[in-house]
Amino acid sequence: MxxxxxxxxxxxxxxxxxxxxxxxxxxxxxxxxxxPMYGITLAFKDGDGKINVLRTLFYGEWIGFDNFKAFFMDEKFYQVLRNTLGLNLLMLVIEFPAPILLALSINEVMHKPYKKVVQSISIFPHFLSWTIFGGIILAVSNVNTGVINPVLEVFGLSSPDKPVNLATGEYIWWLIILSSLIKSTGWGSIIYLTAITGIDPALYEAAEIDGAARFAKMRHITLPSIMPTITLFFILRLSNMLDNSFEQFYVFQNGANLTRSEVLSTYIWKMSIGSSDRRFSYSSALGLFNSVIGFILLLIGNLTSKKLTGKGVF
Amino acid sequence: MKKNQAGSGRRQRMLPFDYINYILLGALVLIAFYPMWYVLICSFNEGPDFMAGGIWILPRKFTTLNYHIVFGDAKLWHAFFVTVMKTLIGTFTGLLFTSVVAYSMSRNELKYRNVFYWVNMFTMFFGGGLVPYYLIIRATGLYDSFLVYIIPAMYSVYNMIVISTFFRGIPNDLHEAAIIDGAGEFVTLFTVYLPLAKPILATVGLWLAVGHWNGYFGTMVYTDGGNLTTLQYYLLQLIKQTTAPDNMDAESMEKIVSETVSYAAMVVATIPILCVYPFLQRFFTKGIALGSLKG
CATH class of the missing domain: 1.20.5 (Single alpha-helices involved in coiled-coils or other helix-helix interfaces)
Structure with missing residues (x-):
């Protein structure tokens, strides 16, 4: 046998x-x-505008990198790429430290009820859909009826005859970043607060005996203790930097800001499924490009974290 | 006041630093809270009056007319119904399917366990992207059917790992006892493991439910809208003003505007989230701690 x-x-x-x-x-x-992974091969075939795209996928001729060349030649592509990378990088730089700062700040609060109120309200927007939350932000910032212009007027940054319209291309990046910041900061702070709770109190006591002041304790005990968590989440954040953002960006898009608010995820949809041109191969190529950039970002993040802290995800 | 304790110190008295910290936090909370409050008060204000601007703290001309329009809107009720069904069925099938796979992956005696593990893990790092996925949805006949909300959302590797980690924490004696009693693996899963896994099922179930409730991408991309329109997609159309409630006729237009009506609709759609929020806070937080354990 x-x-x-x-x-x-x-x-x-x-x-x-x-x-x-x-x-x-x-x-x-x-x-x-x-x-769907096999479906990536569509990026190397000519399925644009075909009625039976599946046929092309399985039996179509290979056309090499023509689809990629096509979008590299397109000026619109560079605009979308600039928006995608620019917005995501800004969001990373601004959004990533925010929950850490919030957690440190909440951790210093002595009154439990106040802590609870702060947490409950700051976490809540996380559970709202992007439709509702985007709608709320658009309402508050509306140029005619919203509250942002009156506030800006107080600081002399806007005037009734020349109001600031945050939904136009000029400001839309900041509106998107602001909304994202409000929606995710409270939620993001939970993980750091959990990490802080896990720190051995004896460390603080020892530091107190040595006469460490509050900021000294924060810098030399709290921050180093939650560093592994920070590193892990930084890499995770980098790795999904370019996906899952469709619902978030699409809500804010309108004709007046599209040149600044169109990102790869929405553009891919608009070129294929959301348009009568049905440029499926072109969009698959864009999608593949998007994945590759995402993967490179993940590698960069991992490398950076290894250099800085000696630790990475892989 | 006596029980107070702060993370990096054990002081009883408030220092200037504390006052500044409290005020800053208060300001941040206000920034998070105010936009929601603003939409709430505007939804209770007469439309034409709202258009004049200047409503900041409370409604100026109070009315419930916006809500009458919203509650009388057949399209919204239909979308609401679709969303409730999608959330209930999707959460249930998602939990069931994922638990079954998670159970097998949690057993060391599963043959070819390593192969199964890598088949799962690989998909966490690589994917086909939107267009190929869309073509699969088309090819499987799921496009524009209610099942497109349910079947593709039935399984996720991440949730599988979370549930199977929990299963691994259940003492193996229970499993042995059940098998010796003549129960098969399916019976053991349903009679022994699932009842013990309630906390994790609640956590993952809430993740799934919130995802189902809040998403609009599925409706937009994998259906033609129409009968399968979900609440969030309908709201999106209201906000983008590509649609309006049917009962907003010429007569009522004097008293209302689409903005305040859409605000009322947004408030109504938020109520279910508000109702389950205490549970969300409790179980979601648990889930985060679990997720970080993995890392």
Whole structure:
């Protein structure tokens, strides 16, 4: 009896049950993850405007990098790329430290009820959809009826005859970043607060005996203690920097700001599914480009964190 | 006041630093809170009066007319119904399917466990992107059917890992006892493991439910809208003013404007989230701690 047959003989009914369970997951992933991966080949075929794109996907001729060349030649692509990278980098720089600062600040609050109120209100926007939250931000910043202009007028930054319209291309980046900041900072602080709670109190006591002041303790105990968490989340943040942003950006887009608010995720949709041109191959190529950039960012993040802290995700 | 304790110190008295910190936090909270408050008060204000601007703290000309329009809007009710069904069914099937796979992956005796593990992990790092995924949705016939909300959302590797980590924490004696009693793996999962896994099922269930409730991308990309329009997608159209409630006729137009009506609709859509918010805070936070354990 070969070893293979021997193993087969030893299979119990429970083994088959477990395999069936695991295969359910494989079946799902085959259809919804691995088949789409094969679909990437569409980026190297000519399926633009075809009615039966699937036919092209399976039987179409290879055309090399023509689709990629096409968008590299397109001026619009550079505009979208600038928006995508610019917005995401700004969001990273501004949004990443915010929850850490908030957690440090909340941690210093002595009154429990106040702490609770601060947390409850700051976390809440995280659970609102981008439709609702985007709608709220657009309402507050509306040029005619909103409250932002009157506030800016107080500081002399706006005037009734020349009001600031935050939904236009000139300011839309800041409106998007502001909204993102309000929506995610409270939520993001939870993880750091949890990490801070895990710090051994003896460390603080020892520091107090040594006469450390509040900021000294923050700098020399709290921050180093939560550094692993910070590193991990920085890499995670980098790795998904370019995806999951469709719903967020699309809400803010309008005709007057599109040159500054169009990002890769929305552009890909608009070129293919959301348009009558149905440029499926062109968009697949853009999608692949997007993934590659995302992957490079992940590698850069990992490398940076290894250089700075000696630790990375892989 | 006596029980107070602060993270990096054990002082009882407020120092100038504390006052500044409290005031700064208060200001931040106000920035997070005010926009929501603003939309709430405007939704209770007469439309034409709202257009004149200047409503900041309380409604100026109070009315519930906006809400009458919203509650009388058949399209909104339909979208609401679709969303509730999508959330309930999607959460249930998602939990069930993911738990079954998670259970098998949590068992060391699963044959070819390593292969299964990598088949799952690979998809966490690589994907096909929007267009190929869309083509699959088309090819499977899911496009523009209610099932497009349910089936593609049934499984996620991340949730599988979270649930299976929890299963691994359950003492193996329980599993052995069940198997010796003649129960198969499916029976063991449903009678022993799932009842014990309630906390994690609540956490993952809330993740799924909030995702189902809040998303509009699925409606926009994988359906033609129409009958399958979800609440969030309908709200999006209201906000972008590409649609308006049917009962906003010429007569009522004198008293209302689309802005305040859409604000009222936004408030109504927020109420369910507000109702489950205490649970969300409790279980979501738990989930975050779990997620960080993995890292």
């Amino acid at each position: 070969s070893a293979r047959e021997k193993i087969k003989k030893e299979w119990k009914s429970t083994d088959y049950e477990l395999i069936v369970m695991a295969l359910l997951g494989v079946l799902f992933l085959f259809v919804f993850a691995y088949l």
